[in-house]
Amino acid sequence: MPKTLIITEKPSVARDVTAALPEAFRKKGDFYESEHWVVGSAVGHLVEQVDPDEYDTRYKKWRFEDLPILPEEFRYEARDDRSQKQLASLHAAIRRPDVEALVNACDAGREGELIFKLITQTSGTTKPVRRAWFSSMTQRAIREAVERLRDDGELRPLEDAARSRSEADWLVGMNATRAATTKAGSLRSIVSLGRVQTPTLALIARRDMEIAAFVPEDYWQVRAAFATAAEERYTGVWQRGSQNRIPNAQEAERIAAVAGGVEATVVSVERKPLEEQAPMLYDLTTLQREANSRFGFTAKRTLAAAQGCYDRHKVLTYPRTNSRFLSSDLIPTLRSVAGYVGGAAPEYAKPAAYVQGLDSLPLGRVVDDAKVGDHHAIVPTDERPDLSALSADERRIYDMVARRFLAVFHPPARFEQTVVWTEAGGERFRSRGKVLIDAGWRAAYGEVAESDKERKADDDEGAEQDLPRLEDGQRVRCTAAEVQAKQTKPPARFSESSLLRAMETAGKLVDDDLAAEAMKESGLGTPATRAATIERLIDAGYIEREGRQLKATDKGLAVIRMLGDHDLTQPALTGSWEQRLARIEAGEESREAFMRDIARFTETTVAWFADKDRSAMRVERRVIGPCPNCDGEILERPKSYSCSSWRSKKEPGCGYTIWKQVGARTITPEEAEQLVRDKVDPATLAAERTVVGPCPTPGCGGEIVERAKSYGCTSWKSRTETGCGYVIWKRAGGKDVTFEDAQAMVAEGRTNAGPATSAEPVGPCPTPGCGGQIVERGKSYGCTSWKSKKQTGCGFVIWKRQRGLGRDIERDEAARLVAAGLSAPPKDAEPAVVAVAPAGDAAA
Structure with missing residues (x-):
């Protein structure tokens, strides 16, 4: 009986495919087999490009004279021993005589296409291939994809774009890194450069340079407090024309003096209605940005949670999308999706019922076939979700997507905005108010009219406030006028949220969603790769996280200073390459022309490094002042201000060091300059505790x-x-x-800390021969033999929260489990109960 081999990207997807297809499957080694199908899987990327010395042994040694390295044809090999074993298993299945055709069921995008094509390329097969295209992992979606297999030739442009991106990254990254390292670095200090990572680093580094060079300017404002005859109070900020900043203190004091304590008049009251449209549906980048802003999630953490909601729990559609619209073929499912969301949790019931009750759905800002490429926006799936199985991160991501999906079908939120001008002592003060009249789409987020209390205020403009009902010509009293001294502020450091937006728009500062939508095809990287780019820069030591901010390290700043305005640092150039890759994917540009241009760019980049030396990478440190202890200089370092006589821990020099963080206090460079001038002993800088x-x-x-x-x-x-x-x-x-x-x-008397754990052991460790004690920790009850990830001890642990249990395991229950030698509650609380076996039987 002839069979068709389906290859998925992950083992979990292979299991989902067998569960969705109507035939009965049996497990045979690494594969599932039925009468007509064989289903196997990769484990992500199994194959990678070979190292340069595989093309020529002279490339084993890094020499500038051997550059550029431009292979005529790229070669590939298994990534590691585990990948080799899996690859060999798939090759054997592909070559089976009874397997007459193949189905590519890897993730529906560039990376999935490349994973499959490299597996078949390294197998040497010529068997026919068709494509299963999944936008969600529900059983219905899988069955429909298998019933409507696409011709492989239809996806050839996608393969071309995937190979072009991979080869361009290798050519630019490998050659630029070797050129920079051999000229300005060393094999112990590799200068890693890349087609996407370097312009991304340049965005961060140049922002940090701008902040370091920023010189604050003083200005003043005057804020006045007013009261009506009925003692209703409001505040206003002095303003003349469009200017509310006063350049000198004397003028500010004069304004405060003439306005404070005098009778005042309301000279103008302007009320106007405002409408606020619902935000558009999520693509991956927008989801990552908002999760970073709301929860502090890294882009990588958000992607992991969204991917879990997609392939493990089947509650969200494919996450690695760059579209914020739906295709028209989904219109018949939208009401049922809303119904499933409404039934998933009580907080969704009311907005879901509203959507289901509409005579016709407003689709103008939701459905647009022209703006849907491989995948539509991220939305809940058309099946009943089980939210109890989701982790805390996955639950938050599902909540964001579910509420956004319901919100887009609601009407705009309606506000009344009021601007009041009040004159006191011949000076005018501006007050702003904004009241939510009709929640509209905000109802999907639990907001109702009159409850918009979380007001965002520009500090200079004054907060939006609940203004009393005022009329033109009304007499009021200025009860006080206060002068506030301020300074201009430098631009904010990048957070992951703002960096993802900058990568999406190739460095252009765009706040409007629709404007960003028009630019996303020319951004840095793709939604699927941006998180990895940020993590790669951190791993390379080029940037670091400070809370939610991203900051360039000395090494990262040195790289960008060395490169200057080189094209490799320009987001616009890399953005134009991404645009060309998108055109290749759409069949509008040839892969050959793109690769010729990449090869030329590689050659000119290598040539640019010809006259560079190690002085080009010298770290420039800010001089704070002369050292109070010796003839050295106090320099700003990543975590301190310390003497230039310091060389290492073994050669600490004079030892003068002011730490940047002293308790809750952060010492700025300006403060450090004053401390050094005053010859303050750093040991006397006790942490200021408020x-x-x-x-x-x-x-x-x-x-x-x-x-x-x-x-x-x-x-x-x-x-x-x-x-x-x-x-x-x-x-x-x-x-x-x-x-x-x-x-x-x-x-x-409230706290946000969890209850303190007891120091008393829960009981003796049940692992034979261990001798440790089971103690309570933050998230588990574990053995005292555990010291670290590298010294795991006997490994016995009972997690307080276990999948599918729906409750936490309390201390009394943990004691009973320990006494029984179990790490999980029996029966329906957890399907697989793990009993402790003697060490010699663990493998069995």
Whole structure:
């Protein structure tokens, strides 16, 4: 009986395919077989390009004279021993006499196409291939994809784009890295460059240079408080024309003096309605940006959660998309999707019912076939979801996508915006107010009219406020006028959210979603690769995370200073390459022409490094001032301001060091300059601790003070002297806690810290021969033999939260499990109960 071999990208997808197809499957080695089908899988990328010395042994040694390396035909090999074993298994299946055809069921995109094509290329097969194109992993979607297999030739442009991207990255990255390293670096300090990573680094480094060069300017503002005859109060900011900044203190003091405490008049009240459209559906980049802004998720973390919702739980459609629209063939499913979302959790029920009750769905900003490429926007799937199985990260991502999906079918939110001008002492003050009249799409997020209290305010403009009902000509009183001294601020550092937007728009500053939509084909990288680019820059030591901010390291700054304005640093050039790759994918440009241009660029890039030497990569450090202890200079370093006499831990020089972070206080370069001028001893810089309030723990008597990462009690001395243990973490559950938040929490005796774990052991470890004790930790009950990821001890652990259980395992239950030698509750609480076996039987 002739059979067709289906190859998926991951083993889990192979299982999903067998579950969706109507035939009965049996497991045979690495494959599942039925009467007509054989289903196997890769494990991601099995094949990679060979190293340069595989083309010529002289390339084993890095020499500038041997560059550029331009293979006539690229060769490939298995990535590692595990990949080789899997690749050999797939090759054997492809060559089976009873396998007459192949189906490419790898992920529907460039990477999935390349994974499959390299497997078949290295097998040497000429058997016919068809394509299964999945946009979601529900059983219905899988069956439909297999019933409507696409001709392989139809996907040839996608393969061309995938190969072109891969080969261009190799040519530019390999040659530029070797050229830069042999001329300006060393084999112990490799200068890694790349087609996408280098312009991305340039965005961050140039922003940091701009911040370092920024010189703040002083200005002043005057804020006035007003009261009506009925003692209704509001505030206003002085403004003349469009200017609300005053260049000198004397003029600000004069304005405050003439306005404060005098009768005033409302000279103008302007009320106008505003409409706010629902945000567009998510593509991957927008999802990553908003998850970073809301929860502090990295792009990599968001992608992992979205991918889990797609292939593991089948609750979301394919996440690696760059479209924010749906195709018209999905229109008949939209109401049922809303119904499934509404039934998934109580918070979705009301907005879902609204969508289902519409006579016709508003599709103008939702459906556009011309703006859907390989995949449509990320939306919930057309099946009943089980949200109890989702991890905390996956649940948050599902919530974002589900609410956005429901919101796009709601009407605009309606506001009334009010601008009031009040004159006091001949000076005018502007006040702003904004009231939510009709929640519209915001109802999908739980908002109702009159509840828009989370107001965003430009500090200079003054906060939007609940204004009293004022009329033109109304007499009021200016109760006070206050002068505020301010300074201009440098541009903000990149967060992952703002960097992803900059990568999407090739460095152009665009805030509008529709404008960004028009530019996304010429961005840096693709939605599927941007997270990996950021992580690669961190791994290379070029950038680092500081909270939610991304900052270039000294090494990263040195690379960009060396390159200057070289084309490799220009986001626009790399963006134009991405646009050409998109044209190749659409069949509008030839792969050959693109690769010829990449080869020429590679040659000119190598030639550019010909006159460079190691001085080009010298790190430039800011001089703070002369060292108070010796004849050296105090230099700014990544974490300190220290003397140039320092060489290493073994040669610390005079030892003068001011740490940038002292407790909760950050020492700025300007403060460091003053401290050095004053010859302050760094040892005297005790951490300034601001008191939040008295400790609410009964009988404690301590104070809650601000520390670097928390607000904690002064009774805490060390890990062994924990005092009363009261603490509020500055960041918990994806939310930042401000000083004012902490004050309110202390006053109410609240904390965001989990309950302290008991020091008493749960019981003796049941692993034979271990001898350890099971103790309670933050997320588990584990053996004391565990020391670290490298020293795991016997490995016995009971996780407090286990998939499918729907509750946490409390201490009493953990004690019973330990006594029974189990790591999970029996029966329906967890399908696979793990009993502890003697060490010699573990493999069995």
